[in-house]
Amino acid sequence: MTTPAGSGRGFGSVSWWGLSPALDLQAESPLVDPDSQADTVHSTPELDVLLLGSVDGRHLLRTLSRAKLWPRRRFNFFVLENNLEAVARHMLIFSLALEEPEKMGLQERSETFLEVWGNALLRPPVAAFVRAQADLLAHLVPEPDRLEEQLPWLSLRALKRGERMTARGYWGDIATGPFVAFGIEADDESLLRTSNGQPVKTAGEITQHNVTELLREVAAWGRARATRGDPEEQQHTEGSPEPETPAAPTPESFTVHFLPLNSAQTLHHKSCYNGRFQLLYVACGMAHLLIPELGACVAPGGNLIVELARYLVDVRQEQLQGFNTRVGELAQAAGFAPQTGARPSETFARFCKSQESALVNTVPAVEPGTLPLDVLAQPLEASSPALEGVTQPLQGGTPHCEPCQLPSEAPGPLSEVLAQPQGALAPPNCESDSKTGV
Numbered sequence: 001m002t003t004p005a006g007s008g009r010g011f012g013s014v015s016w017w018g019l020s021p022a023l024d025l026q027a028e029s030p031l032v033d034p035d036s037q038a039d040t041v042h043s044t045p046e047l048d049v050l051l052l053g054s055v056d057g058r059h060l061l062r063t064l065s066r067a068k069l070w071p072r073r074r075f076n077f078f079v080l081e082n083n084l085e086a087v088a089r090h091m092l093i094f095s096l097a098l099e100e101p102e103k104m105g106l107q108e109r110s111e112t113f114l115e116v117w118g119n120a121l122l123r124p125p126v127a128a129f130v131r132a133q134a135d136l137l138a139h140l141v142p143e144p145d146r147l148e149e150q151l152p153w154l155s156l157r158a159l160k161r162g163e164r165m166t167a168r169g170y171w172g173d174i175a176t177g178p179f180v181a182f183g184i185e186a187d188d189e190s191l192l193r194t195s196n197g198q199p200v201k202t203a204g205e206i207t208q209h210n211v212t213e214l215l216r217e218v219a220a221w222g223r224a225r226a227t228r229g230d231p232e233e234q235q236h237t238e239g240s241p242e243p244e245t246p247a248a249p250t251p252e253s254f255t256v257h258f259l260p261l262n263s264a265q266t267l268h269h270k271s272c273y274n275g276r277f278q279l280l281y282v283a284c285g286m287a288h289l290l291i292p293e294l295g296a297c298v299a300p301g302g303n304l305i306v307e308l309a310r311y312l313v314d315v316r317q318e319q320l321q322g323f324n325t326r327v328g329e330l331a332q333a334a335g336f337a338p339q340t341g342a343r344p345s346e347t348f349a350r351f352c353k354s355q356e357s358a359l360v361n362t363v364p365a366v367e368p369g370t371l372p373l374d375v376l377a378q379p380l381e382a383s384s385p386a387l388e389g390v391t392q393p394l395q396g397g398t399p400h401c402e403p404c405q406l407p408s409e410a411p412g413p414l415s416e417v418l419a420q421p422q423g424a425l426a427p428p429n430c431e432s433d434s435k436t437g438v
Helices: 059-063 085-098 106-118 124-140 146-150 203-228 232-237 284-289 317-333 386-389
Strands: 046-052 074-081 254-258 276-281 300-308 337-340 348-355
Touching: 059 074, 059 085, 085 106, 085 124, 085 203, 085 254, 106 124, 106 203, 124 146, 124 232, 276 284, 284 300, 284 317, 300 317, 317 337, 317 348
Parallel strands: 046 074, 046 276, 074 254, 276 300
Antiparallel strands: 300 348, 337 348
């Protein structure tokens, strides 16, 4: 099946996988002094991350698998989606990734993971596993106390009662395949070699390797807990480790909190979320929700990562440029400035919240659309001159924030980029985001 170029219709209303490689969220977060922020219950610093539209849990799993490279922290992942199918997919993928090694070996688990991740049809053993997990979760979800006992890493308490049960169809992505998450980057650079201009390894082979290594690290938590005991108890009996000693977390050292659907515009009304998060991640399909009210949930000095539409294959280059520009405008209006010193990227736009930023501007609420490019851009010639600095090249050096100069007027209503004339999306001399750093 094909979709017209520039239509964006290949991106279904319910996504099964994201449009960017998996990130280590610790590497994207500001450094935290272990002595300045300690959770009194767990006696470890906390990292609070808010993710909008991350869809598939890839960033969370990547973060947990690389936790051993960082000083110990407790993770609080707050996930906000616009449909219950994505919530159910998160739960299924995590329950599979955290399956006890004694019940499912590494190779079987990685093959099952990939089949659930990207296949339209399942082999009988995998289909049986999915049915068993679905039945288990269906019984646990309506009972929060029992759910917390059996799946301590999962919290659905913030979901509304009516949002805990759903039965709907499949509306996946028919344009961008499932290999973007784990199949185009690798820590082992030999997997990325080329011969005569062609990759030596396929995206499927790279994905298989990366997922197997990721699940190997996840399984290491259980082995470490069984052989060494509870790390928190060890701290009391053997003395506290040096603050800089890397240590992989146990399954009890993180929690995935699912927030009410489409609650991005009202989170700041709750004091527990206002100014809480050190990192905010926004998928390209949720970029229209990047408003000052959402920015108020990020702590001063916190970081913002916005997924760009680079891997949405059925859109034109000028539309991508318009989207990148619009993301910069929305981020600045929400109180963020581009990270100076951040590595240039065509896949993610990176910003930080200045210490001086405040909720001094508002953006009209926008209803979520079914296409990620609904929010792309107004004509660039209509952009405020105060926003020109958003697309300046990023310089080398240590990332830091600069005070944001917010526009004096709120941006106008968002236009549907696909309805815009091509010439209105970007001026003729507009450079690609690889050069602008947005």
